[in-house]
Amino acid sequence: MADAKRDWPRTITLAFTGASGAHYGLRLLECLIRAEVRVYLLISQAAQVVIKMETGLDLPARSGEAESFLSERFQAAPGQLRVFGRQEWTAPVASGSHPAEAMVVCPCTAGTLGRLAAGLSSCLIERAADVSLKERRPLILVVRETPFSTIHLENMLRLAQAGATIMPANPGFYGNPSRIEDIVDFMVARVLDHLGVTHTLVKRWGDQI
Numbered sequence: 764m765a766d767a768k769r770d771w772p773r774t775i776t777l778a779f780t781g782a783s784g785a786h787y788g789l790r791l792l793e794c795l796i797r798a799e800v801r802v803y804l805l806i807s808q809a810a811q812v813v814i815k816m817e818t819g820l821d822l823p824a825r826s827g828e829a830e831s832f833l834s835e836r837f838q839a840a841p842g843q844l845r846v847f848g849r850q851e852w853t854a855p856v857a858s859g860s861h862p863a864e865a866m867v868v869c870p871c872t873a874g875t876l877g878r879l880a881a882g883l884s885s886c887l888i889e890r891a892a893d894v895s896l897k898e899r900r901p902l903i904l905v906v907r908e909t910p911f912s913t914i915h916l917e918n919m920l921r922l923a924q925a926g927a928t929i930m931p932a933n934p935g936f937y938g939n940p941s942r943i944e945d946i947v948d949f950m951v952a953r954v955l956d957h958l959g960v961t962h963t964l965v966k967r968w969g970d971q972i
Contacts, residue, residue, distance in 0.1 A: 769842060771801035775958060776856050776866040776895070778888045781809025782907035784870035784932050785817040786947045791869055791954055796837045796844065798960050803856050803863055804833070804846045805888045809872070826851065849886045856891035865901035865958055866891055870932060873908045873915050879927075880918035895927075902927040903957055905950065928957055938965055 775795055779788045788810075795802050806829065811822050823829045830846035833839070847854040855861040868875060868888065875888065884890040895902040904927055908915060919929045934940075934949040945965075952964040 769840070771843070772799070773960075774801040774803065774863045776803040776805065776863040776891050778805040778807075778866070778868045778871075778891065779810035779814070780807045780868060780870060780872045780875045780888065781813050782870035782872040782875075783813060783817065784905070784907040785810070785814040785820075786943070787905060787907075787932060787950055788869045789814070789818065789820070790944075790947050790951045791867065792833070792844075793837050794951055794955060794962060794964070795960065796839045798955075798962070799840075799843075800960060801842070802839075802844050803854070803891075804830075804844060805849070805856070805891060806846065807849065807875075807886070807888060847887055849888070851887055852890070854887060854891075856894065857887060859894050859898045863891075863895075863900070865903070866895040867903040867905065867954055867958070868892060869903070869905035869954065870907040871904040873906070873918075876904060876906055876915065876918050876922070879904075880921045896922075896925050899926055901957070903930055903954055904928070905930050905932055905954065907932045930954065930957070937968065 777792055815821050823832055826846045826848040830844060834844045856863060878889050879892050884893050892902055923929050932950055934946045940946045948964040952962055955962045
């Protein structure tokens with residue numbers, strides 16, 4: 764789907780990797796679309812498998828078809844959602860001359876975490892994250908793994924020192940969630956807060972619950 768001639772106020776890069784927690788990423792995508800944010804979406808091959816296992820959603824493998832499918836599902840405006848292939852090195856997110864405002868990897872595998880900490884870029888997701896770090900743009904990593912090994916913790920520390928925000932998928936329960944969707948929304952709300960995107964997903968601490 765080609766870009767429409769419209770000036771989007773914000774552009775966020777969102778990446779899905781193969782960690783458990785596909786609901787987090789899909790809900791975040793939905794909320795960004797509703798907030799009228801332009802989204803550059805990157806999907807790993809493992810993420811496609813996990814999304815189908817956890818949600819039953821069978822995403823098309825081709826980036827153009829996935830873009831059309833998700834745009835229709837979340838009612839994106841023309842040009843609002845762009846999906847790029849794993850080796851599409853001409854994508855805007857591959858260069859510091861055209862970075863998005865921020866990037867979120869949600870969910871983020873321990874393997875992706877390790878490659879980012881080592882500065883490796885074997886696919887577009889890793890290159891886009893590397894660009895975010897070197898350009899000092901916000902990079903949020905929603906890590907989904909338990910328990911963490913010493914290596915995981917060291918990688919998170921290294922990335923935090925490089926400027927990334929490490930946000931493990933650890934939902935709180937003070938809002939008395941009654942559905943899985945409530946738990947998902949807690950984490951998505953925290954990500955949106957750090958992106959500066961307005962939402963009404965959850966009640967704030969101190970509000971009457």
